[in-house]
Amino acid sequence: xxxxxQPASVxxxxxxxxxxxxxxxxxDVGNYNxxxxxxxxxxxxxxxxxxxxxxxxxxxxxxxxxxxxxxxASLTISGLQAEDEADYYCCSYAGSSTLEVFGGGTxxxxx
Amino acid sequence: EVQxxxxxxxxxxxxxxxxxxxxxxxxxxxxxxxxxxxxxxxxGLQWVSTISGGDDSTYYADSVKGRFSISRDNSKNTLxxxxxxxxxxxxAVYYCAKKGLAVTGQFDCWGQGILVTVSS
Numbered sequence: 001x002x003x004x005x006q007p008a009s010v011x012x013x014x015x016x017x018x019x020x021x022x023x024x025x026x027x028d029v030g031n032y033n034x035x036x037x038x039x040x041x042x043x044x045x046x047x048x049x050x051x052x053x054x055x056x057x058x059x060x061x062x063x064x065x066x067x068x069x070x071x072x073a074s075l076t077i078s079g080l081q082a083e084d085e086a087d088y089y090c091c092s093y094a095g096s097s098t099l100e101v102f103g104g105g106t107x108x109x110x111x
Numbered sequence: 112e113v114q115x116x117x118x119x120x121x122x123x124x125x126x127x128x129x130x131x132x133x134x135x136x137x138x139x140x141x142x143x144x145x146x147x148x149x150x151x152x153x154x155g156l157q158w159v160s161t162i163s164g165g166d167d168s169t170y171y172a173d174s175v176k177g178r179f180s181i182s183r184d185n186s187k188n189t190l191x192x193x194x195x196x197x198x199x200x201x202x203a204v205y206y207c208a209k210k211g212l213a214v215t216g217q218f219d220c221w222g223q224g225i226l227v228t229v230s231s
Contacts, residue, residue: 003155036217038156045206045224046148046156051217089156093215099170100146100158 004029004090004103011109017078020106022090023071028101030071034093037066037075040105041086049088050075077108085110113137115207115222122228127197133190133207133222141185144210146218147192149203149227159205160192163214170214175201194227202229 005023012018022029022037029035035053038046048057050066053073063078073092077084090103119131131147147159160181161170169181180193190207204226208218 032215034215034217038218040156045221046218047221048217048219051219057219091156091158091218096170098172099161099214102148102156102158105155 002101004092004101006088006090006103006106008104009107009109011111012077012080013111014080014082016080017076018080018108020075020077020088020090020108022073022075022092022103024073024092024101025071028092028094028098029068029073031095032093033068035066035068035073036091037064038089038091039084039086040089046089080110082110084108113209113220115209115220117205117207117222117225120205120225120227122230123197124231125197125199125229127229128193128195129197129227131192131194131205131207131225131227133192135188135190135207135209138209140183140188143212144214144216145181145183145190146208146210147181147190148206148208148218148221149201150206150224151200151203154203157203161210161214162190164212168214197227197229199229202227 037050040046054066143164146161178196204224207222209220210216
């Protein structure tokens with residue numbers, strides 16, 4: 001099972017919006033509404049930010065939103081803040097054999 | 112508050128074995144699927160294994176199938192990962208992660224991670 005494809009890096013200025021894409025296949029992202037997104041700050045454990053494509057866990061800022069079109073999922077962060085600087089990973093359910101596949105991760109830099 | 116605490120990591124020689132443990136608290140452990148996810152130094156996240164909360168069905172990434180074994184002891188609220196025939200490429204920080212009620216659920220809580228080093 002191939003990893004999902006994410007851009008290696010994205011950047012934006014405070015207050016701007018950015019979008020991180022996550023491209024998979026019809027066997028994972030395209031076939032299930034089970035895409036999740038994780039934020040990982042340096043030296044820390046990942047944190048769930050979005051699940052089931054567009055749902056936000058309690059406590060996660062509404063500046064974070066998710067969507068999906070075909071085989072590509074997206075994470076949008078609006079009103080960028082310095083604290084958003086981190087690595088972001090997408091993950092998709094990929095069926096009962098492989099179960100999960102992660103993206104390679106995207107480093108977000110807040111300029 | 113949900114807490115997951117991994118233990119059992121360390122240095123092991125290639126071909127050796129190690130057993131990781133993850134102590135859970137703050138939720139009804141037996142009800143939820145649990146997983147192991149690893150991260151090699153400077154690399155991304157990689158799903159390793161999941162065990163269901165109901166019938167203890169198990170699932171493995173192809174890279175560890177036949178070498179790793181996931182299990183749980185609901186009486187002790189503990190998740191395990193038995194790792195055999197370890198290779199250099201298994202070196203990573205291993206995270207214990209809680210999933211939803213189904214194995215298809217998201218990883219909604221993570222432990223702090225435990226380092227496994229495979230080297231002679």
